């Protein structure tokens with residue numbers, strides 16, 4: 156029986172296998188799966204976009220096409236950025252070398268890679284960040300780093 160999914164903040168090591176098992180068993184898009192509470196609990200729209208970018212994963216990749224190793228890396232990255240968010244009291248997903256300034260506290264405009272950055276150049280490859288609607292929510296991604304919209 157599937158109830159609530161693995162909680163990245165509770166016990167990252169123990170829950171990783173269950174996350175891998177559930178994600179790689181589903182044909183749904185990764186961007187859809189990360190918003191499902193029976194797959195992973197508490198990710199939300201900002202972390203969804205940011206962790207898929209950080210892992211250079213196409214949001215429209217079916218879960219069944221994701222190998223266990225990258226699924227594990229995705230899980231550990233989710234756990235890492237969510238733990239940082241709790242500690243910092245805000246969502247900052249950019250790594251220091253990828254920001255255009257070393258200002259601290261991190262300015263809001265430097266906090267994310269793709270979320271709410273549609274039309275702005277990617278911090279890594281310079282491609283304009285794209286926007287699509289998926290499952291009723293805005294999804295941001297970099298077509299250069301993560302691949303194109305399918306079809």
Ligand SMILES: [Zn+2]
Nearest residue numbers: 277280297300
């Ligand atoms: Zn890019």
